[in-house]
Amino acid sequence: MRPAAEPAPLHRVFILSWIMARAFTRHRPGAIMAYPLSLLIVGFSALRRQLxxxxxxxxxxxxxxxxxxHEIIAGVLLALLFMAALVLVVGNDGPMGIGLAALLWLPFIVGLWQMSAGSLxxxxxxxxxxxxxxxxVAALAQRPGTSMSALLLTRNLMGTLPRGAVAVAAADDDDLLAACERFGFTRGKGRRVFRVVT
Known part of the structure; x- marks a missing residue:
């Protein structure tokens, strides 16, 4: 086992969200539309010290x-916090508030549409x-035009796992699925993969 890398500091969330948005979309305008969702995912992961x-x-x-x-509970809590914020912001505005609430959801819906949401x-x-x-292992993302540092980081993090631990992931597409298999993962049902640390 190697010494563990330190989780990313909170002040890096905005930059890492942009890297994820660029990596998970086809072009810059799509990344701009996906940024709010990426910020939510990356920010939540940073708070959990998993980024x-x-x-x-x-x-x-x-x-x-x-x-x-734990994942289900965290997701429900996040949704409840978001709903509470919506109620506080637009709750007293009647029909106008409902329209405003719908507009506040729009960036996240557009983000899901722009990002390859299969593995999400x-x-x-x-x-x-x-x-x-x-x-x-999730949200593996590399800044466009650069190569391999995210993969090397993942390999180093997996080197810190105890013997018998099981690394799991969901590949977004067939190319990523093939890359996971080359990395030593075993294909499961659908695009799920796993690797037992020996």
Missing amino acids: YESSDGHGMVVFGRFRLL SATPTGPETPVGERWQ
């Missing part, structure tokens, strides 16, 4: 323990996933 940045600042990954119940919505575990302490 890591490569030493060159060009790559990032969300890496941490995966417990399905897929759970990385299933019945085929081996039993063991599960660690999720």
Whole structure:
């Protein structure tokens, strides 16, 4: 086991959100539309201390323990906080408030549309996933025009896992699925992958 890398500091959230938005969309206008959703995902991961940045600042990954119940609870709490904020902002404005609330949701809906949302919505575990302490690799993103630092960061983080731990991920497309298999992951159902640390 290697010494663990430190999670990215909170002040890097805005830059890393942009890297993720650029990596998960086809062009700059799409990245601009996806930025609010990316900021939400990256910010939430940073608060949970699961956001890591490569030493060159060009790559990032969300890496941490995966417990399905904790993920569901965190998602519900985040949705409730967002809904509470909407009610506080627009709750007393009647029909005008409903329209304003719909407009506040719009950036996140557009972000889902722009980002390749296949792996964002897929759970990385299933019945085929081996039993063991599960660690999720997610939101692996590299600044366009640069190469490999996010992958090297992920490899280093996986080197810190204890023997018998299971790294899990959900690949967004067939190319990423093939890359995961080359990296030593085993294909599960759909685009889920896992790797048992030996």
